[in-house]
Amino acid sequence: MNFIKTKSVSLPHIIFDIANELKATVKENCGEYSIEIPTRSGAGVIKMNTFKNGLALLQWDCYFHKTVEFQFSNQTCHSLKFLYCLEGEITQNFQSETEPRTMAQYQHVIVAPTQETNYTIRFHKNKRIKLFGIEVVREEFLCKIDYKIPNFNLPLENVLQDVKANSFFYYQGLKNLELADMYGEINNPKAHHFLDKIFLKGQAYRLLSHHMLAFIQETELIHKENNLRKAEITLIKNAAALILLELSQPLTIENLAKRVGLNPNKLQMGFKTIFQLTVNKYIRKKRLERAKLLLKTTDLSISQISEEIGISSVSYFSKIFREEYGEKPSIFKEALKMKC
Numbered sequence: 001m002n003f004i005k006t007k008s009v010s011l012p013h014i015i016f017d018i019a020n021e022l023k024a025t026v027k028e029n030c031g032e033y034s035i036e037i038p039t040r041s042g043a044g045v046i047k048m049n050t051f052k053n054g055l056a057l058l059q060w061d062c063y064f065h066k067t068v069e070f071q072f073s074n075q076t077c078h079s080l081k082f083l084y085c086l087e088g089e090i091t092q093n094f095q096s097e098t099e100p101r102t103m104a105q106y107q108h109v110i111v112a113p114t115q116e117t118n119y120t121i122r123f124h125k126n127k128r129i130k131l132f133g134i135e136v137v138r139e140e141f142l143c144k145i146d147y148k149i150p151n152f153n154l155p156l157e158n159v160l161q162d163v164k165a166n167s168f169f170y171y172q173g174l175k176n177l178e179l180a181d182m183y184g185e186i187n188n189p190k191a192h193h194f195l196d197k198i199f200l201k202g203q204a205y206r207l208l209s210h211h212m213l214a215f216i217q218e219t220e221l222i223h224k225e226n227n228l229r230k231a232e233i234t235l236i237k238n239a240a241a242l243i244l245l246e247l248s249q250p251l252t253i254e255n256l257a258k259r260v261g262l263n264p265n266k267l268q269m270g271f272k273t274i275f276q277l278t279v280n281k282y283i284r285k286k287r288l289e290r291a292k293l294l295l296k297t298t299d300l301s302i303s304q305i306s307e308e309i310g311i312s313s314v315s316y317f318s319k320i321f322r323e324e325y326g327e328k329p330s331i332f333k334e335a336l337k338m339k340c
Helices: 011-022 138-144 154-161 177-186 193-231 233-245 253-260 264-275 279-297 302-308 314-325 329-339
Strands: 002-006 026-029 032-036 042-050 055-064 068-072 080-087 090-094 101-103 107-112 119-123 129-136 169-175
Touching (some): 002 011, 011 026, 011 032, 042 193, 055 119, 055 193, 080 177, 080 193, 101 169, 107 193, 129 177, 129 193, 154 169, 154 193, 169 193, 177 193, 233 253, 233 279, 253 264, 253 279, 264 279, 279 302, 279 314, 279 329, 302 314, 302 329
Parallel strands (some): 002 068
Antiparallel strands (some): 032 042, 055 129, 068 119, 080 107, 090 101, 107 169
């Protein structure tokens, strides 16, 4: 494994640290700093576009012949980072943690290391990586904003205002294809570099807002799901009990939801959470379990058992019983008689 260390306290100079470790040169044009990966190390490019508002756009489109770990020491400028993996997979390590964190394709991450934290990103050998980052130097960024941050989201507000990087923050989001489309647009430069710069600055703000919006939406969704499990788990179990009591009756999601006091969507979500089955699959499973029990313990005919579990078609009952247990109910019943 190769290690690339950075110690610079400003964003542009981090690129020069990386170039120095790779024994490569840095090209600069209109605030864009780029490094071509030397062929002895791999292939591809690392770019950083800096803007005069505390924002920078970092792009990694490369692979390495050996696993490479980029080490950002506690002396490094610890900006607030909004990362997105468009292709491949990386791992991240923090000094205070023993287990690495994996970032998969299409995932987004928000990370704010502290001043005392050593932070590393690992690129695995011969794996092409397209990694993007919106870097926010918080003190500079907030100085350029001519209005106070509204109370739009307390965790984000706190991490933005932590200009001295005193508190650690990490959030690993869901896969987000909308961000994939937006970052994909960056790979299609315009004809004139000056126009590129205007385009990229606009994109940096747009991407920053979408990263924040994704965080807000996902954390609100998690909160709602937790509330469902805590507050409505009893109602969901009541619905399951009704199903067991009324297997011979017609059962619908809408009717069950109404009787227990939930809307159909919440009932469906609850069954998937608690039983890992949809409502209809849960009903079918319990009907077949009841049918199997009746075949073992009664002398009811196949048609009577079918009626007893709420299935009017004997042929359909035979079909789904065979799908579940590997043989028709009539054969299952005959086999039981032979054992006796």
